[in-house]
Amino acid sequence: MKISIIGGGITGLTTAIALNRKGINARVFEAAEEMNEIGAGVWLQPNAMRVLDLLGLKETILQNGAAINKMEITNQKLKPFKEIKAKTVEDEYGNRTIGIHRGLLQKLLFEEASKKSEIFLGHKLESIEAKENKSILNFEKQTIESDIILGCDGIHSNVRKTIFPKTELRNSGQICWRGIAEFELPSHLKELGKECWGNQIRFGFSEIAPGKVYWFGVAKNNGETSKLQLQDLPKFLKEFDPLISEIIKNTTSIHTGTLSDLKRLEKWSNNTTCLLGDAAHATTPNMGQGACQGIEDAYYIAELLSKNQAQLAFEQFEKLRRKKVDYVVNNSWRFGKMAHSKMGQSLMIMLMKTTPQSVLDKTMKKLYRVDF
Numbered sequence: 001m002k003i004s005i006i007g008g009g010i011t012g013l014t015t016a017i018a019l020n021r022k023g024i025n026a027r028v029f030e031a032a033e034e035m036n037e038i039g040a041g042v043w044l045q046p047n048a049m050r051v052l053d054l055l056g057l058k059e060t061i062l063q064n065g066a067a068i069n070k071m072e073i074t075n076q077k078l079k080p081f082k083e084i085k086a087k088t089v090e091d092e093y094g095n096r097t098i099g100i101h102r103g104l105l106q107k108l109l110f111e112e113a114s115k116k117s118e119i120f121l122g123h124k125l126e127s128i129e130a131k132e133n134k135s136i137l138n139f140e141k142q143t144i145e146s147d148i149i150l151g152c153d154g155i156h157s158n159v160r161k162t163i164f165p166k167t168e169l170r171n172s173g174q175i176c177w178r179g180i181a182e183f184e185l186p187s188h189l190k191e192l193g194k195e196c197w198g199n200q201i202r203f204g205f206s207e208i209a210p211g212k213v214y215w216f217g218v219a220k221n222n223g224e225t226s227k228l229q230l231q232d233l234p235k236f237l238k239e240f241d242p243l244i245s246e247i248i249k250n251t252t253s254i255h256t257g258t259l260s261d262l263k264r265l266e267k268w269s270n271n272t273t274c275l276l277g278d279a280a281h282a283t284t285p286n287m288g289q290g291a292c293q294g295i296e297d298a299y300y301i302a303e304l305l306s307k308n309q310a311q312l313a314f315e316q317f318e319k320l321r322r323k324k325v326d327y328v329v330n331n332s333w334r335f336g337k338m339a340h341s342k343m344g345q346s347l348m349i350m351l352m353k354t355t356p357q358s359v360l361d362k363t364m365k366k367l368y369r370v371d372f
């Protein structure tokens, strides 16, 4: 049985590793010519860390990332409205959130996956044709036959376009800047994840390695904000604590992008092909769960494919994953809309201040528990 994974991002590589752990070999086809250590940072929340633990990768991630011991939502001057202690989360769910360089995470996953899987770089999938019970994968330079296809090719997935041609992206109307600063945080801010709110803007940061700070800023895209360059951001964020400008000034390049998600798909699979990660359910990043959900997908699909025929595995996968994924995508969308509107942001701040811990605990349970 030939399994082809299209896309060697976080979801595709984790899927290859998860299948390997079940004794199943899959080939990975990635469009990029090489695996560069590019990208900013990513927060791996306890649900993703649980899966990475089950795959034997927890120690590697801990050694290469930085544990976030407290998450704080604060005002512009870094004064918390709400804090979530990692110790409490770890006691309940076995893991805390880890901040890590995205490129480094990809490299670690690539190294692990390539121990057992063949990874073909420079292989951009163009189209898929059905031939009897098989699929023909057409790449720019080559044609390959496959029995099962796992589409892990991200929000603009070509696999998805082939099996479900009529899907739509939703533009959130928000813009995001991300960077890594070469910057030593004051000692009381190390091991903290902070998200600072004000003027309908959010700015988040955490250390991801000694002397390296991952940060992101999100604002409404009003035309003007989309033109802002790295050097304009300190002025744009002048109402925020001066530390934020310092972080930005110690950054040499940023990634800028509008935030979109994928309108809910009725189905993620057909007989031979299943979509995973952003290809199936891209979310806005407001809950920091997109990659975490891709990592969960990887574990589930490997479990199911190790016990069932593909079609049944795909059906069960949709049943098991749908509820949580919908919860993340819908709440992240709403959260973004509220957080970047004038009334909405004030309302959310008020709610955050008054939300009892029991409500927060319920939300964490929904996100962080991984049941197989």
Ligand SMILES: Cc1cc2nc3c(=O)[nH]c(=O)nc-3n(C[C@H](O)[C@H](O)[C@H](O)COP(=O)(O)OP(=O)(O)OC[C@H]3O[C@@H](n4cnc5c(N)ncnc54)[C@H](O)[C@@H]3O)c2cc1C
Residues within 6 Å of the ligand: 006, 007, 008, 009, 010, 011, 012, 029, 030, 031, 032, 041, 042, 043, 044, 045, 123, 124, 125, 126, 152, 153, 154, 155, 156, 157, 158, 159, 176, 178, 216, 276, 277, 278, 279, 283, 285, 288, 289, 290, 291, 292, 293, 294
């Ligand atoms: C601003 C921002 C911040 C975020 N922060 C977080 C966070 O803190 N925590 C978190 O969990 N998530 C976060 N996310 C979400 C996260 O980045 C995505 O959910 C995650 O990267 C999805 O992984 P993926 O492998 O499914 O898709 P992708 O990362 O998009 O990977 C797809 C891969 O497929 C390849 N590919 C594409 N087309 C083809 C083709 N035709 N043929 C072959 N290969 C192809 C691409 O080159 C790529 O390597 C954030 C997202 C954004 C935008």
